[in-house]
Amino acid sequence: MYFKLNQLAMVSLLTVGVVGTASANVYIDHNDEGIRENSILVVKSDLNKDEIKNPKFVWKDEKGTIVGLGKKLIVTPDILGNSQNLTACISYINQNDLTSSIQCSNEMSLNGVQTLDALAPRINEKEVSDVLVGKFIAATEIVNLSYNVYNKGETTPIDESAITDAIYQWRIDGALVKTVTSPSNKQFLVPETFDDDEDPGTAEVPVEAGMPLTVSISVTLSSEAGGGSGIGGDNFTIQENFPGGNVADNYYRPMLSIETDYDEGDEATESEFIVRTDGNGVATDEMTGDDVYGFAALPQDIAAQECTNRGLRLVSDPTAFSSYLTVETAGGKTEHWPYDVRMLWSSEKDATEPGSYFNYYNAVGYIYNTPSDSTGGGEFKVVGQDPASLALVVCEDIPK
Numbered sequence: 539m540y541f542k543l544n545q546l547a548m549v550s551l552l553t554v555g556v557v558g559t560a561s562a563n564v565y566i567d568h569n570d571e572g573i574r575e576n577s578i579l580v581v582k583s584d585l586n587k588d589e590i591k592n593p594k595f596v597w598k599d600e601k602g603t604i605v606g607l608g609k610k611l612i613v614t615p616d617i618l619g620n621s622q623n624l625t626a627c628i629s630y631i632n633q634n635d636l637t638s639s640i641q642c643s644n645e646m647s648l649n650g651v652q653t654l655d656a657l658a659p660r661i662n663e664k665e666v667s668d669v670l671v672g673k674f675i676a677a678t679e680i681v682n683l684s685y686n687v688y689n690k691g692e693t694t695p696i697d698e699s700a701i702t703d704a705i706y707q708w709r710i711d712g713a714l715v716k717t718v719t720s721p722s723n724k725q726f727l728v729p730e731t732f733d734d735d736e737d738p739g740t741a742e743v744p745v746e747a748g749m750p751l752t753v754s755i756s757v758t759l760s761s762e763a764g765g766g767s768g769i770g771g772d773n774f775t776i777q778e779n780f781p782g783g784n785v786a787d788n789y790y791r792p793m794l795s796i797e798t799d800y801d802e803g804d805e806a807t808e809s810e811f812i813v814r815t816d817g818n819g820v821a822t823d824e825m826t827g828d829d830v831y832g833f834a835a836l837p838q839d840i841a842a843q844e845c846t847n848r849g850l851r852l853v854s855d856p857t858a859f860s861s862y863l864t865v866e867t868a869g870g871k872t873e874h875w876p877y878d879v880r881m882l883w884s885s886e887k888d889a890t891e892p893g894s895y896f897n898y899y900n901a902v903g904y905i906y907n908t909p910s911d912s913t914g915g916g917e918f919k920v921v922g923q924d925p926a927s928l929a930l931v932v933c934e935d936i937p938k
Contacts, residue, residue, distance in 0.1 A: 564643040566626050577613040581626035590630040592712045597626050607754040608707050609736045616767050666755050666770025676779040677745040683724035700763035709752040747778040781817035782874030792930040795834040798844050805832050819876040838899045838925035841883045845933035853932050856884035856900045860918040878904040881929035893922030901929050
């Protein structure tokens with residue numbers, strides 16, 4: 539199981555305070571140059587990178603409005619025209635005691651360098667939300683960023699053609715790994731290893747399941763759309779890259795126990811809620827190992843909730859799914875999924891008798907022709923199951 543990270547807080551910082559350990563001497567560096575439009579500011583500190591983890595950065599002005607995220611800030615015309623002072627804050631986790639700290643710099647004055655009319659749009663006039671990066675995030679997988687931009691207080695998104703400029707920053711476990719400045723370039727290949735672009739001296743680190751993937755978004759709108767800018771972003775959790783395949787058209791391979799919110803128990807010990815296979819989906823008695831994968835076996839209602847938590851839904855049409863598996867397990871996209879170790883849940887009620895008497899739900903199972911002999915082959919069938927039965931969780935896309 540994993541614990542979801544909180545969304546990036548797009549709110550006002552009303553005070554500059556310190557929580558936790560002693561001062562880190564946080565300051566804003568601009569190479570001793572005058573601040574002007576498109577100047578690049580960098581937040582620096584005396585923090586030792588070996589003593590902290592998961593650093594996050596926020597820039598605010600004297601009104602408490604967040605004007606930027608990340609270690610660097612480009613001084614846009616919006617900032618120069620609407621802000622008088624800037625402060626940079628760092629949030630991090632102390633390696634020694636695993637407590638969190640927030641440290642902020644002194645205010646940096648922007649007096650005398652404003653360039654815009656006082657009535658120009660506030661940088662945060664637009665709201666960036668509904669951020670998604672695809673439904674499955676794992677090393678070597680390509681994810682696709684999507685988001686909406688709104689005028690504050692409105693519920694209809696602005697057409698994306700109105701976005702004239704954008705900056706997308708992708709971070710893994712706090713380290714900046716990619717920056718994109720093209721609004722249409724929304725794809726990101728999750729690497730197998732990464733270093734920190736903001737600190738070139740860092741060593742390559744392997745991407746592991748459970749690490750946070752963070753995307754920060756900054757956009758500017760055309761004058762036809764009312765102008766203005768907005769920032770947003772969100773955190774997501776990187777998942778296990780199962781050798782047998784992760785995505786098959788609109789279906790997502792059965793969830794591993796380390797990927798659910800439900801507590802299935804210790805992955806290293808025996809549990810009725812965990813079914814283990816090797817990378818080819820073949821059942822194994824091994825408890826742990828590089829080629830051992832523990833799949834979550836859950837009651838029907840919990841399985842449905844786990845899919846909802848991902849922005850997906852539990853398989854809705856077990857008959858269609860059964861037909862799909864019949865084709866794709868014969869050398870296709872689901873050949874190495876664990877399709878024959880447990881039933882696979884659906885959200886469809888069993889309407890047959892006597893299953894309907896007991897409020898059964900339909901599941902898909904690979905039924906062997908000779909139950910005691912797997913060598914005789916079998917076929918996929920839709921079978922009613924007590925909702926308290928433990929079956930695997932396959933989610934699917936929700937049609938738009």
